[in-house]
Every structure is written in structure tokens, then in C-alpha cells.
Amino acid sequence: xxxxxxxxxxxxxxxxxxxxxxxxxxxxxxxxxxxxxxxxxxxxxxxxxxxxxxxxxxxxxxxxxxxxxxxxxxxxxxxxxxxxxxxxxxxxxxxxxxxxxxxxxxxxxxxxxxxxxxxxxxxxxxxxxxxxxxxxxxxxxxxxxxxxxxxxxxxxxxxxxxxxxxxxxxxxxxxxxxxxxxxxxxxxxxxxxxxxxxxxxxxxxxxxxxxxxxxxxxxxxxxxxxxxxxxxxxxxxxxxxxxxxxxxxxxxxxxxxxxxxxxxxxxxxxxxxxxxxxxxxxxxxxxxxxxxxxxxxxxxxxxxxxx
Amino acid sequence: xxxxxxxxxxxxxxxxxxxxxxxxxxxxxxxxxxxxxxxxxxxxxxxxxxxxxxxxxxxxxxxxxxxxxxxxxxxxxxxxxxxxxxxxxxxxxxxxxxxxxxxxxxxxxxxxxxxxxxxxxxxxxxxxxxxxxxxxxxxxxxxxxxxxxxxxxxxxxxxxxxxxxxxxxxxxxxxxxxxxxxxxxxxxxxxxxxxxxxxxxxxxxxxxxxxxxxxxxxxxxxxxxxxxxxxxxxxxxxxxxxxxxxxxxxxxxxxxxxxxxxxxxxxxxxxxxxxxxxxxxxxxxxxxxxxxxxxxxxxxxxxxxx
Numbered sequence: 047x048x049x050x051x052x053x054x055x056x057x058x059x060x061x062x063x064x065x066x067x068x069x070x071x072x073x074x075x076x077x078x079x080x081x082x083x084x085x086x087x088x089x090x091x092x093x094x095x096x097x098x099x100x101x102x103x104x105x106x107x108x109x110x111x112x113x114x115x116x117x118x119x120x121x122x123x124x125x126x127x128x129x130x131x132x133x134x135x136x137x138x139x140x141x142x143x144x145x146x147x148x149x150x151x152x153x154x155x156x157x158x159x160x161x162x163x164x165x166x167x168x169x170x171x172x173x174x175x176x177x178x179x180x181x182x183x184x185x186x187x188x189x190x191x192x193x194x195x196x197x198x199x200x201x202x203x204x205x206x207x208x209x210x211x212x213x214x215x216x217x218x219x220x221x222x223x224x225x226x227x228x229x230x231x232x233x234x235x236x237x238x239x240x241x242x243x244x245x246x247x248x249x250x251x252x253x254x255x256x257x258x259x260x261x262x263x264x265x266x267x268x269x270x271x272x273x274x275x276x277x278x279x280x281x282x283x284x285x286x287x288x289x290x291x292x293x294x295x296x297x298x299x300x301x302x303x304x305x306x307x308x309x310x311x312x313x314x315x316x317x318x319x320x321x322x323x324x325x326x327x328x329x330x331x332x333x334x335x336x337x338x339x340x341x342x343x344x345x346x347x348x349x350x351x352x353x
Numbered sequence: 354x355x356x357x358x359x360x361x362x363x364x365x366x367x368x369x370x371x372x373x374x375x376x377x378x379x380x381x382x383x384x385x386x387x388x389x390x391x392x393x394x395x396x397x398x399x400x401x402x403x404x405x406x407x408x409x410x411x412x413x414x415x416x417x418x419x420x421x422x423x424x425x426x427x428x429x430x431x432x433x434x435x436x437x438x439x440x441x442x443x444x445x446x447x448x449x450x451x452x453x454x455x456x457x458x459x460x461x462x463x464x465x466x467x468x469x470x471x472x473x474x475x476x477x478x479x480x481x482x483x484x485x486x487x488x489x490x491x492x493x494x495x496x497x498x499x500x501x502x503x504x505x506x507x508x509x510x511x512x513x514x515x516x517x518x519x520x521x522x523x524x525x526x527x528x529x530x531x532x533x534x535x536x537x538x539x540x541x542x543x544x545x546x547x548x549x550x551x552x553x554x555x556x557x558x559x560x561x562x563x564x565x566x567x568x569x570x571x572x573x574x575x576x577x578x579x580x581x582x583x584x585x586x587x588x589x590x591x592x593x594x595x596x597x598x599x600x601x602x603x604x605x606x607x608x609x610x611x612x613x614x615x616x617x618x619x620x621x622x623x624x625x626x627x628x629x630x631x632x633x634x635x636x637x638x639x640x641x642x643x644x645x646x647x648x649x650x651x652x653x654x655x656x657x658x659x
Contacts, residue, residue, distance in 0.1 A: 064500045188592045190599040194619035291505045313511045325508045
């Protein structure tokens, strides 16, 4: 197990390095720059700005400087929001974004697993059909549209939940955003869970367990759950990365105070520093989370460790 | 000119008869798949609905009583009004929503088409080259694909927006250039098995160059997965495009797309709900149809069922 973990960590390092390199050079190749405003700045000021951000140096030097900074956990400065570093901006917005993403992750995974098991046990009965419909809606309807429709019906017409904004400590403000974010993930998890559970329930050792006279529920809990979880766990890594990036969007829709607002603004203003910093941060975060998921996977399915 | 013996006519009649005789004909893969696709009701209905949407988007703009850019000063922010010819109502600028919807659907379809073609071309080429040459080249090329998978997709799309800025065509070429990863994996896998087949060996023995073998002998055998994958890529790109437009990073006014319309509609949905509802219906039904067609194609082309 330990050697497997070590191998996985080591193989993640080149991936991180290449991903960061691709992002850095793609962004630097862009025409125009963060200092192109409505009015053209005088040449001297532009030069000073470029010098301040080291943009007058050769590209390779800038790249090495950036990597060196990263090794010291420095994500660089924002080039449009003056006086802030990317790390400072992340510190402001990120706690909320991560909170939203993880809440949705926990809610969606729990609902998805339970719904998948119910649908598998009640195969081809009405709970199964309800699930198929919910899954279809979750996968087809894009999250921004789902957000707008839920806002309109539950926020404006029915007034069950606030349509947007956020007040600290208020859970009702989070219901709609979490629903929008969690739905597609729950849909995929439940579909995987249903499929693998049906397969497991059809296998010989489950029949043996049942024939020993163990109750239906105990068979599910003791014997069927762990092996049936394997495909679900393998989806949790991509799922989590989807939820954490999706959170940026959902914040935009509902006007929530996360990092999403800064990120979209940065993309509009060509704030290379902030876009690059946020993306690099996300890449590293997702790689770490994927590593954790891989570990859980190896624990569930020992065969994986020997590949 | 007919000859004395009427030889030509006789020959003609004979060949015609021969053609009609035409011993039991084998069904080709394509015909077989088509027959099964049509037998699939969900897929058939989807094809018809999608066809109607596409035709409407193409010829609709010529039939609407109001032009896209024309402002009807008498009815600004009005709900559907059949007497005036605003069948879906008007927006805040007094523009006819139906005309805008046609224009937006056209844009979304065009974008999806461009990006899908780009992704399919890159995916096939990359995958076929990696699979055909194998060994170290294959390992390096696929390692790069793995790394690209690690990038958060949406963030990278937004980076491309920053790079390509306000040129919609370039932007969607860029999105297509991101969507090829899965395609490349599928094609590589298929190529690995195909290149061991006898007909490839025969081609190589005949002196065909690797490029010719890939283009003439391998790529045509990949039609099945490529068609399925392309059908499933189209809705993905429509979603990406409308999402970018929703954030204000995609298609810009005066052009419009379904995402832009939904974004505009969502902002005022409380007072003018019709601006949100009709583009939403068009978008969702397009996505639904494309998904069902993709599923239908996958079943129809599945070699296991044949």
C-alpha cells in the first residue's frame, strides 16, 4: 500500500509540471495584455508596469521565475486588481467556493448512492423510473439554465427560498445553489451505483448469503455495498473536480461571494496573473484530491495496487 | 445509333435483367445500422425533431414578419402577440424574439459544427498516429493526453477565451481543440487492434507508406466510433458555448446564440419570463434529441448485436 502511494505521488509531479507549463505559455502567447485599457497608457508608464511585473524579461526567465515562486507557494500578483496577490484574493473567496463545492459533493454523493441502491433493488418499478427521469434532467439541462429556472420557480413564484445572494449563517440561501451544483453529480453517481449494484446482487456469493437466511437489508449492508461502491469511487475524483470548478459558475448565477466573481472578471480583463494563479491552484488541488481518491480506491480494491 | 442486329438493345436488356437478378445481396454495415437506428423509436423521433429545428433555424429568418435587427417601437417588452406577428413576444429593445431565436439557434448549431469537425479531425489524426506507430511515440503522445485530462476543463476553456478574445470562430476552433482527447483515446485503441489485421499487412507488403495506410485503410474502419462520438460531442459543445455566452465570454451582441438569449432572459425572467422560456425549450430539446440520437447510434453500430 505504501509503495503504491509513493508511486502515485511521484507520477503526479510531472503531470502537475506539464499542466502548469501548458497554462503559462498558452496565456503568455495571447495577443493584447492586462494593461490595454480604454485609453492607451503612455509608453513610460507601460514600460514601468512591464518592468514591475517582470514582463520585459525573456519568456523563459519569466517562466522559471514563476515556477520558483510556485515552489514557495507564491501564485504571483494580480495585474488588474492593484495591490493584491492571487493568494490574497484566493484567501478572500476560496473558503466559500470550497465550502459550496464540498457541501454539494457530500450531498450529491449521499443522495446518488441511496437513490442508486433503491433503484437497483426496485428495478423496473416506479422508483426506478423516477430516477431515470431525474438523471436525464440532471445530465441534459446545463447548470446555468437549471439555476435560472429554479430561481424563477422556487425563488420568485413560490418564494420558498431566496433567489440569490448570501447571508452568513443562512442555510436557506444555499439550498438552490447546492441543488444546481449537486444534481448532475448525483445523477451520474446514482446511475453508476444502480448498474454496479444490479450486477453485484446477481452474483453467486450474494445468493449464498441469502440462502444462509440473512435478511435482505443485512445482505445489502454487509456484502453488497463495498464491492458495488468501486465504480462509484472511481468517479468521485473527476466528480469532485467537476464540482469544484462548477462552483465558480453557480456562484455567478446566484451572486455568491466566492472566487468565481474574480475569476470571470479576470478573464474579461485579461488579468493573466489572476487567471493563471487560480487555474494553477485548481490544477494542484484537483491532483491532490485525485491522489486521495486513488488511495481510497486501492483500499477498496486491492488488485489496483499491483498494477 | 441502333445496329442491324439490335445487339445493343439486347445487351442492354440483358444487363438490366442481370442487375435485377442480383443474387441475395449482403447488407453493408451502414445499411444495417441505418435500419436499426430507424427501428429505435426514441432515436427516430429525435432525428425528426432535430431536423425540424435545423430546417426552421435555416429558413425561419426568411419567413418571420419581423427582421432580427428591426425595432418595433410600438411593442417593447411585450408578451406573445399574434396580431402584430410577435409570436414569442419582444425583448427590452423591441426586437422580435422568434427572429432572434432563429438567429441564435443558427449560431449555436454553427459553432457546434465547427468545433466538432475540429475535434474529430485532431482526435482521429492524433489517435491513429499514436496507435499506428506505437512504442515510445505512442507512450509519449498518450501521456500528453493524460496530462491534458488533468486540466480543469472549464478553466482551460476560459483561458482560451482570454487568449482568443472576441473572435467567435477562433474561440470555437479552440474549444474543438480541447474536445479531442477522448476521441484520440478511442481511435488509438481501435488502431492498435486494426493494425494487426491481415489487410494492413497486405498494404504494407504492397509498399504503402504509413500515411497512406492510416488514411486509406485505418481511418475508414473507424467510422462507427467516430460517428457516435461526434454526435455526443455536439451537445457538449452547445452546452460549453451557451455557458460561455452566459458568463458574457462567448458570442457578443448584435450576434446571438442560445446561451446569450438564455443569459439575457434569465436576467429579466421575473418580469419577462417568455424571454427565458422559449430559448430554454429549444436548447433542452436540441440537447435531448442529440443525446437520444447518440445513444441510438451506439446501439445501432454496436458490433456485438449484429
